[in-house]
Amino acid sequence: MTIVRSLALLVLVAALGGGALALAYGTRDGLLVAALFLITGTPVLGLSHLLVRRRDRVGSLSRQFQVVIGVAVGLVLLAVGVVAALMFFSAHDAFVLALLLAFAGALAAYSATLVARAVMEDIESVRDGVIAVGEGDRDLRIETGADDELAELASSANRMIEQLSEAESRCGASQDARRQLIAAVSHDLRTPLSSLQLLSDAISDGLVDSETRRSYLQQMSVQVRSLSSLVEDLFELSRLEAGDIDWSLQQVQMGDLVEETVEAMRAQADSRGVLVSSDIPDDLVPARANPEKLQRVLFNLIQNAIRHTPADGSVTVRAESNEHHVEVEVADTGGGIDEHEQERVFEPFFRGEQNGSRSRKGAGLGLTICRAIVEAHGGRIWLAPSTEGARVRFSLPRATGAS
Ligand SMILES: Nc1ncnc2c1ncn2[C@@H]1O[C@H](COP(=O)(O)OP(=O)(O)OP(=O)(O)O)[C@@H](O)[C@H]1O
Ligand SMILES: [Mg+2]
Known part of the structure; x- marks a missing residue:
């Protein structure tokens, strides 16, 4: 005044x-x-x-x-x-x-x-x-003796302390995750690189006969392929996590896309004696998605299912729709996913123990990429309850105007 x-x-x-x-x-x-x-x-x-x-x-x-x-x-x-x-x-x-x-x-x-x-x-x-x-204390609550402006100030300060502590723990968790990610990436890069080094040293020493050299070159080519697929996956994941998404969305007929992907995987399934089939209703409403990215999700899920299903087992891709979403499921008759691992399978570089050396072939990025792609479409992905094998389900928004 x-x-x-x-x-x-x-x-x-x-x-x-x-x-x-x-x-x-x-x-x-x-x-x-x-x-x-x-x-x-x-x-x-x-x-x-x-x-x-x-x-x-x-x-x-x-x-x-x-x-x-x-x-x-x-x-x-x-x-x-x-x-x-x-x-x-x-x-x-x-x-x-x-x-x-x-x-x-x-x-x-x-x-x-x-x-x-x-x-x-x-x-x-x-x-x-x-x-x-x-000075770093985050557990305190400021108390005052009246119900006045100072009490309001104290309650704002308390809210600020809570938010600060939540932000710090989020930041700490993401730093931990990042550290683990770097450790896993370094490990997965080091293994093929050191074996490439050994093979190329052996070849350049000139001490191996031509047949062994050919075999070493073949092994080197396998290692290079696995390295480049790892680098591609990491690149894809980092773009997805950074929100660098420039795909176009369109109406996707799930039946055609599933059929195409299943056919592309058939040779791999046949070589393992696994039967792959799809069961998509003809009148399924189209989803709103990017067909290439969606195919990547289907590919990863079917590949996992084939990898974890023993000979004579089967892998089935199903789809259905509800009022808002189209839901797709890849189910197999393999060993399934242990209950204690179910929480973690979507984490980067997580590889299960149960299926031993066969599952160790992958980097552990497939399901992480699936989740990032599905979520970028506004959908979600989860493990559905199952009595036999694994059932991985994901949802995508229905294409607007689709009846
Ligand atoms: N259909 C399945 N049956 C049993 N276990 C599965 C199945 N799908 C995934 N898993 C488990 O989840 C883990 C993570 O799967 P994810 O696809 O992310 O990685 P990966 O298949 O090991 O490697 P990548 O996909 O990078 O080649 C697998 O290692 C495996 O233990
Ligand atoms: Mg996989």
Whole structure:
């Protein structure tokens, strides 16, 4: 509030007080009281505004309250003295009034000190809390003793502490994940690279016969293929995780796409004695998806299913739709996924124990990529309950306008 507003308020109060007295006791008394209001009020307001500007020099809150009360009571006492001197009332009455006023002023100053001390305690508790947060404490809750603006401040500070602690634990978890990822990538790159090094050293030494050399070259070509597929998967995953998605979405007839993918995998399945088939209703509504990415998901899932299904087993791709989604499932009759591994199979570089050396062929990125692709389409992927083998299901939004 500016001093001009304070003075305007004082003039209004003086006019009202003087007017009331004028009505009761005549114009002279009214004018005198109004003048007294103005004479005592103006310095009090002036000093109060000065105090607001120079609060830093006065010190604690209780001292600030005391100074204001002291100034107000002192000037009112002066006014009483002036009025007594002008003989409006007796010296005796003036003394009693002054005493009462001094007592009221002292009481007000004392009460102000008490309230200021309680307010100070709340302020200190907020201050100590904020300092502790700055020093790394995240378990504290700032408490205050009233239901006022300071309590609101404390509750905002508490909310801030909670958010800070959640953000830090998210950040810590993602740093851990990143560290594990780097360790896994380095490991998966090192193994084929060192075997490539050994093979190429052996060839360049010239100590191997031509048949062994051919076999070494073949092994090198396998290692290079596995390396480049790992690098491709990592590249794809990092683009997906960075949200670098520039695919076009279109209406995809799931039946055609599944059929095409199953045919592409048939040779691999046949070589393992696994029967692959699809069971897609003719009237299935189209999904809204990118066909290439969707095929990648189907490819990864069918490849996993074939890898984990023994000879004479089967892999079946099914699909159905509901009001909002098209759901696709790849089910097999293999060993299934252990319950304790189910939580982790979508994590990067996770490879199950159960299927031994056969499952160790992959990098453990297939399901992670599937999840990233499906989620980028606005769908989700999960393991459905199964009594035999694994059932991996995913959903995609229906193409709009499809009935
Ligand atoms: N159909 C399945 N049956 C049994 N286990 C499975 C099946 N699909 C996935 N898994 C388990 O989940 C793990 C992770 O699968 P994911 O596809 O991510 O990796 P991968 O197949 O081992 O390697 P990549 O896909 O990178 O070649 C597999 O190692 C395997 O243990
Ligand atoms: Mg896989």
